[in-house]
Amino acid sequence: MKHIFRQGTDPAAPTLLLLHGTGGTERDLLPIAEALAPTASVLSVRGNVLENGMPRFFRRLAEGVFDEEDLVFRTRELYEFLDKASVEHGFDRGSLVAVGYSNGANIAASLLFHFKDAFKGAILHHPMVPLRGLKLPELSGLPVFIGAGSNDPICSPGETEELKELLGQAGADVTVHWERNGHQLTRTEVEAAKAWFDGRFAK
Template sequence: MAGFAAAVAPDATWIAPRGQVPVGDGWAFFRRHPDRTLDTEDLALRAGYLRGFVTASVMRHGLARPPVLAGYSNGAIMAAALLALRPGLAAGAILMRPKPPWPERDFPRLDGLPVLILAGERDDRRDPEDAPLLARQLTEAGAAVTACLLPAGHGETRADRILAADWLARMS
């Protein structure tokens, strides 16, 4: 995500935390069960830790406003979980290839919070209803949701960066 942040917001202050769960050759923010379903207990626990890290980082860097969260795949699910558990933590969110952290639960009030959802129409790692369900949940909570279905799979594309940069420019 550091390359993504540098591309879409080169003049912004950004932090790029890494998940703490080893997965293959990389890291994830939370565990999954063997059948790939979300371990929602682990997700909630680790969201609390990340919330503390984000809060401390905002204070350490003396930021004038809360950050815009940006996450891809596992990170997008974590960012959505942070919105659900700590609504005032973020000034907005960019969620690439997300799925709802808790499909059966309502989000708290997120009145006017800008959220960009970037989904891939050929994403073989997401159910076609994941992004629309998350968009509905956020909209019902009052968030200002922009949802885009891209002609893409699960991987990040140039279109993701262009749409995110344009969306961020409109936020300023």
Template sequence: MTEYFHAETKGASGAPLVFTFHGTGADETQFHELAQHLVPNAHVISPRGDVSEQGMARFFRRTGEGVYDMEDLAQRRENMARFLREKIAMTGAGRVIALGYSNGANIATAVALDHPDIFTDVIAMHPLIPWTPDPQPGLSKTRWLLTSGRRDPICPPERTQALSRYLSEQGADVSEHQHPGGHEIAQDELVAISTFVR
């Protein structure tokens, strides 16, 4: 079994499964309780990134701000996909939701771009995908919420808009929410996420 250190809460029979993916420097607790609140009775599984960047947990390596080690990302994306499939099989969930922020949004998105059957819904908060993904018709069966900050220096909103256009071109059902601030998670962002999952 592919394994990550993770938090896991067992949900009700037939309930959705929510995977949460933390931002750089956080851990598996960052969104675990939030997911339980957003989707009551859901199975919630929150892996911890297995890359250390100066002591901060991440899901894949980078060589600079917004500059990814693409070979490392490819390997860790496949490792994560195996972990997710194993957990989905164990719960038997039909609806599988990804909730990720920043680096966590990036690993969830990277997995979905290559394995579009894993998630039914993706909530990507402040994602940064600095490459042009290949066409992926399997994304037509997925729902997405992309959130961003208008003044985000780490994840420029135009990058989020480019990802939104790409997903729409693949036939995905895409919603966007932008708040006036930066890279922080705003209250109205959480309201948009709650509306999306319900």
């Protein structure tokens, strides 16, 4: 998968996995990583799927309607890529914190839904429930931050609450931060994510 890896200056910090939204690239969330943890290593990945020329991490059938077969395939593909990337770039696979926005948050959530050891933590900006009717792995104590919009036209508050409940039932420690800026990723949301991150991962 096309990606950027930047070695950080703090070997104790978790490595940030950046996953962009629809139409983004592996460069989109680099400023977010800088705001969250400027000394951390960063692995930023571009989605392998194109929708009308716009990169995504999995196909969809319509707005808000996922191609579930492709989602499952791409989730495993990304998981296997992360295993290989950790060897290639020499970062601790067990110390990976996902930072995803929109479509990138959805594939990160799908990784949590499928794999017990996908991440050490996750920051999900405006995610949806990736799949329903799936028994989640044991996620005991796994810290998850969800940034959501109370007036998000793509991801309703009900969707956010459902995702929180599903992750919580699997044992994850979920924090939801609400904004009133639709589906946008705002500075105040990033600041809230940083405060959350510092409280759990900063030394």
